[in-house]
Amino acid sequence: MRRSFIQCALAVSLLAAAGAGAEGRWGTGALMVVIERESGSVLVVDAAQNHRVLGRVEGLGVLHHASVSFSRDARYAYVISRDGLLSKVDLLTLTLAGQAKVGESAVGLAVTQDGRHVAVSNYKPGSIVIVAADSMSIVKTIEADQSKTVGLVDAPGNRLIVSLMDANQIWIIDANSPDFPVIGKYLNVGEKPYDALLTPDGRYYIAGFFHSPWMALLDLWNPGQPRKIAIPAPKESQGGMPVLKIPHLEGWISAGDVLFAPVIGGAGLAVIDVFTWKTKQVIPLLAHPIFAMAQPDLRRIWVNFVMGDHHGAVQVVDTQSRKVVKTLNPANKIFHMQFTPKGEAVYLSSYGDDKVLVYDPNTLNLVTSFPAQKPSGIFCSSRAHVFGL
Amino acid sequence: MRRSFIQCALAVSLLAAAGAGAEGRWGTGALMVVIERESGSVLVVDAAQNHRVLGRVEGLGVLHHASVSFSRDARYAYVISRDGLLSKVDLLTLTLAGQAKVGESAVGLAVTQDGRHVAVSNYKPGSIVIVAADSMSIVKTIEADQSKTVGLVDAPGNRLIVSLMDANQIWIIDANSPDFPVIGKYLNVGEKPYDALLTPDGRYYIAGFFHSPWMALLDLWNPGQPRKIAIPAPKESQGGMPVLKIPHLEGWISAGDVLFAPVIGGAGLAVIDVFTWKTKQVIPLLAHPIFAMAQPDLRRIWVNFVMGDHHGAVQVVDTQSRKVVKTLNPANKIFHMQFTPKGEAVYLSSYGDDKVLVYDPNTLNLVTSFPAQKPSGIFCSSRAHVFGL
Numbered sequence: 001m002r003r004s005f006i007q008c009a010l011a012v013s014l015l016a017a018a019g020a021g022a023e024g025r026w027g028t029g030a031l032m033v034v035i036e037r038e039s040g041s042v043l044v045v046d047a048a049q050n051h052r053v054l055g056r057v058e059g060l061g062v063l064h065h066a067s068v069s070f071s072r073d074a075r076y077a078y079v080i081s082r083d084g085l086l087s088k089v090d091l092l093t094l095t096l097a098g099q100a101k102v103g104e105s106a107v108g109l110a111v112t113q114d115g116r117h118v119a120v121s122n123y124k125p126g127s128i129v130i131v132a133a134d135s136m137s138i139v140k141t142i143e144a145d146q147s148k149t150v151g152l153v154d155a156p157g158n159r160l161i162v163s164l165m166d167a168n169q170i171w172i173i174d175a176n177s178p179d180f181p182v183i184g185k186y187l188n189v190g191e192k193p194y195d196a197l198l199t200p201d202g203r204y205y206i207a208g209f210f211h212s213p214w215m216a217l218l219d220l221w222n223p224g225q226p227r228k229i230a231i232p233a234p235k236e237s238q239g240g241m242p243v244l245k246i247p248h249l250e251g252w253i254s255a256g257d258v259l260f261a262p263v264i265g266g267a268g269l270a271v272i273d274v275f276t277w278k279t280k281q282v283i284p285l286l287a288h289p290i291f292a293m294a295q296p297d298l299r300r301i302w303v304n305f306v307m308g309d310h311h312g313a314v315q316v317v318d319t320q321s322r323k324v325v326k327t328l329n330p331a332n333k334i335f336h337m338q339f340t341p342k343g344e345a346v347y348l349s350s351y352g353d354d355k356v357l358v359y360d361p362n363t364l365n366l367v368t369s370f371p372a373q374k375p376s377g378i379f380c381s382s383r384a385h386v387f388g389l
Numbered sequence: 390m391r392r393s394f395i396q397c398a399l400a401v402s403l404l405a406a407a408g409a410g411a412e413g414r415w416g417t418g419a420l421m422v423v424i425e426r427e428s429g430s431v432l433v434v435d436a437a438q439n440h441r442v443l444g445r446v447e448g449l450g451v452l453h454h455a456s457v458s459f460s461r462d463a464r465y466a467y468v469i470s471r472d473g474l475l476s477k478v479d480l481l482t483l484t485l486a487g488q489a490k491v492g493e494s495a496v497g498l499a500v501t502q503d504g505r506h507v508a509v510s511n512y513k514p515g516s517i518v519i520v521a522a523d524s525m526s527i528v529k530t531i532e533a534d535q536s537k538t539v540g541l542v543d544a545p546g547n548r549l550i551v552s553l554m555d556a557n558q559i560w561i562i563d564a565n566s567p568d569f570p571v572i573g574k575y576l577n578v579g580e581k582p583y584d585a586l587l588t589p590d591g592r593y594y595i596a597g598f599f600h601s602p603w604m605a606l607l608d609l610w611n612p613g614q615p616r617k618i619a620i621p622a623p624k625e626s627q628g629g630m631p632v633l634k635i636p637h638l639e640g641w642i643s644a645g646d647v648l649f650a651p652v653i654g655g656a657g658l659a660v661i662d663v664f665t666w667k668t669k670q671v672i673p674l675l676a677h678p679i680f681a682m683a684q685p686d687l688r689r690i691w692v693n694f695v696m697g698d699h700h701g702a703v704q705v706v707d708t709q710s711r712k713v714v715k716t717l718n719p720a721n722k723i724f725h726m727q728f729t730p731k732g733e734a735v736y737l738s739s740y741g742d743d744k745v746l747v748y749d750p751n752t753l754n755l756v757t758s759f760p761a762q763k764p765s766g767i768f769c770s771s772r773a774h775v776f777g778l
Contacts, residue, residue, distance in 0.1 A: 027464025028416040048462035073437035075416025113733045156686035202686045297545035297591045341774035344502045382774045384418050385730035
């Protein structure tokens with residue numbers, strides 16, 4: 001009780017210091033935007049200034065499953081709320097620079113390669129909504145055959161790629177034209193796509209399905225009907241149906257001739273052969289993983305679990321020995337992890353204990369922590385520079 | 390004559406507009422720092438604000454072969470001059486935030502992973518000088534056995550790696566300790582190292598030599614005497630001595646199971662097998678390449694030539710077909726090229742015509758150009774987030 005009071009007082013004083021006149025006196029290259037899930041706010045932290053809390057921006061809607069993308073100059077964070085409110089947060093002034101209500105229920109967003117537009121994928125109504133990045137006005141709504149849309153990403157050539165959950169399709173949208181035409185439609189790719197990822201080079205789009213025992217791989221260099229590839233799973237369960245409790249796809253990690261990915265429907269990290277897309281090994285973990293995030297140097301992968309007995313654990317896997325080298329228990333309900341751009345620190349959000357912990361990945365020691373209100377997702381502004389984020 | 394007057398007047402008005410009171414009102418994620426080689430100045434341009442010239446910072450020393458690295462938050466550009474002057478340029482206020490004279494003759498620099506120090510490799514006196522990033526005071530000088538030092542990079546684990554040109558060694562320095570101890574010394578790696586690169590994951594350090602017919606590959610995950618690997622050259626000349634007119638090593642490009650690199654001693658781009666390190670194909674080019682730079686989406690590689698008949702040409706190579714798809718002739722003496730972080734634009738410096746040209750890599754069309762005083766190197770602030778840059 002006393003401790004949380006002190007933490008709270010500290011937070012208020014930090015925010016007050018940041019609020020008055022201190023605007024704009026920081027580079028925007030390594031800012032951490034922390035979603036405060038229940039209060040509709042984000043906390044902005046400068047990883048390059050000793051993890052200093054710069055301030056809080058409020059009024060962003062219902063932030064369950066919220067996501068963030070950044071403008072090209074990393075000045076603005078675009079936040080999409082679960083209830084369809086798109087906010088433009090100015091990371092220099094820590095104010096709202098604009099908002100647009102784009103739907104009733106939304107799940108993801110993407111900034112186009114040219115930086116001129118922000119696209120949102122809506123569950124309800126089923127659509128992709130295109131918003132002008134400067135004015136925040138809606139410039140186009142693309143109806144999605146009454147399907148929920150998911151797995152929206154920006155891709156090279158100023159394209160957007162999206163999956164249609166109820167229509168079992170993948171679409172390619174051309175953001176060069178003011179009409180935003182759908183220039184590619186792939187039908188019957190699999191049953192009920194639920195999420196997708198784009199490889200960091202922007203070449204491969206990979207979608208996962210609730211009801212099909214494969215993943216769909218679209219090669220954007222050679223577009224044609226997507227290939228069916230094996231889901232990351234132990235050999236004995238390959239070909240079976242995926243189960244619920246599905247890990248996020250974002251954390252697929254390319255390291256030389258293998259990919260690492262959370263096993264779907266099991267307690268492990270899959271090692272996938274990039275040439276055959278088959279799972280060649282499963283590294284055992286404590287429980288079903290949610291996120292698997294690689295250090296920028298690819299030496300280690302950090303995995304969290306969120307639910308069940310191990311909600312407070314983080315396991316660290318060495319990519320060379322392919323073994324768990326450390327199990328940390330930082331705090332309750334570790335919801336998300338985010339590395340600084342060069343990985344000298346990693347942020348862990350503890351939803352259960354209302355704080356963010358900062359670890360040094362080189363030593364695996366705790367560096368610092370600071371209070372946050374039920375933190376969930378953490379997004380570093382350097383994501384501005386990566387396709388698909 | 391009239392045209393260049395108009396360009397000059399335009400430049401002055403742009404700079405005046407940027408100078409007064411406009412400080413700090415931009416994100417620092419996608420700034421382009423253009424070296425003006427003969428005037429000891431840099432031009433700062435915001436690629437995300439329609440390629441707007443923000444201003445010029447002067448007094449940076451002799452900028453022949455100058456190089457730039459960035460602070461973690463991309464707020465500061467550290468510029469090392471040929472005559473050993475290290476400058477800290479504030480990209481928000483466009484002023485000099487500090488300077489240190491680190492030697493008589495310097496060639497490269499690196500910011501440590503933790504952002505606390507800037508290291509400079511000196512030719513004369515032969516040393517590595519460590520400067521505190523905040524105060525810009527020299528905290529340590531590491532004598533290099535009276536050898537010129539080259540190929541200095543920052544690496545994961547807060548390490549610095551450097552080659553000793555006259556002592557034929559590669560050193561690993563630990564930047565975690567205030568003593569900056571040399572924790573690894575590799576002797577007799579090859580004769581007269583002249584440059585080196587670090588792969589973007591921070592794992593492999595590759596040095597080139599003036600007088601040995603191989604390159605040295607140091608695997609930082611498994612440190613041991615560096616392996617000798619083949620230089621990128623046509624088969625018939627492999628095993629021969631490298632020639633002068635050596636391309637920069639920075640432009641090695643990893644794309645799936647091959648690397649692309651400028652041929653050493655020939656008019657071509659080498660395609661190297663990443664498993665054997667042998668050159669499996671040479672793509673013919675107009676002349677000896679200087680820089681080869683990949684678009685962030687790895688679809689195409691842009692090559693320049695600088696000297697001889699083709700100093701004004703840029704060839705664009707498709708990485709999939711491995712053919713030249715376009716030869717551009719933008720202007721005289723194209724010295725350097727730099728992509729925006731997601732590659733929606735590429736900047737070309739024309740030393741010969743005192744301007745910078747901006748092309749759209751998707752259409753290969755000229756977007757805009759602006760005057761600059763004998764521009765050479767161009768450095769994007771997103772390099773803050775990449776090991777070895």
